[in-house]
Amino acid sequence: MTAVEVDYVVDGPADGPPVVLSGSLGSDLRMWQPQVAALTSAGYRVVRYDHRGHGRSPVPPGRYSLADLGADVLALLDRLDIRRSHFVGLSLGGMVGMRVAQDAPHRLHTLTLACTSAELGPPSGWADRAALVRAEGTQAVAVAAVQRWFTPQWRAAHPGRTRDYESMVAATSAEGYASCCAAIETMDIAARLSRICAPTLVISGADDPATPPPHGQRIADAIPLALFETISPAAHLANAELPGTINELILGHLKENP
Secondary structure, three states, X not given: OOOOOOOXXXXXXXXXXXXXXXXXXXOOHHHHHHHHHXXXXXXXXXXXXXXXXXXXXXXXXXXXXXXXXXXXXXXXXXXXXXXXXXXXXXXXXXXXXXXXXXXXXXXXXXXXEEOOOOOOOOHHHHHHHHHHHHHHOOHHHXXXXXXXXXXXXXXXXXXXXXXXXXXXXXXXXXXXXXXXXXXXXXXXXXXXXXXXOOOEXXXXXXXXXXXXXXXXXXXXXXXXXXEEEEEOOXXXXXHHXXXXXXXXXXXXXHHHOO
């Protein structure tokens, strides 16, 4: 397990409490744009980053693991001289957050998990998707990914933004996307959820076909004192579909755990 120097952007006051935002498979750090103004105006220092194999981050060869992706986060905190941070993760980012909370609990102040799962099978489905992407590129999965990300009503009302998100997926490295599929396929975080000690908020989109609310409920039930919220109408990228609601929930959680 060797960490890579992932690409990142920092917004907000240099002396503000740090909040790391970790995104979905097939996205880049632009997916968090709907949260930046709300967090920075509340005084937080916002750190967005691209997973390895995504955006402008390096694309090391081979299958990745959640341990690899978690090591990248810890290395980023070290580079930025951040001893302890709030962490907000959506989808793959939430899986990474759970792994970091298990492996390095002293580095996280709070944990917010949105539209994610600790057990997402069957494993063969992730292997098949990785094989498709390696053979045909990420454009082969872009339309289907965005159909999972947003409700049909949202896509119909926002055709231009829908195309932008499809382009985001299609621009992701095929090797990086496929190797992150392997990280999801092999994740082993469910059995250790009870060890997470950071104050945790779990948010599910009521219309999320990828990680429906029962997945979030199981996480919240397993983490001591975790809170659970379902929001609607929202599919997988609930942070973009219902940004006001998500921002209110995140800020409420951070302010309750200063």
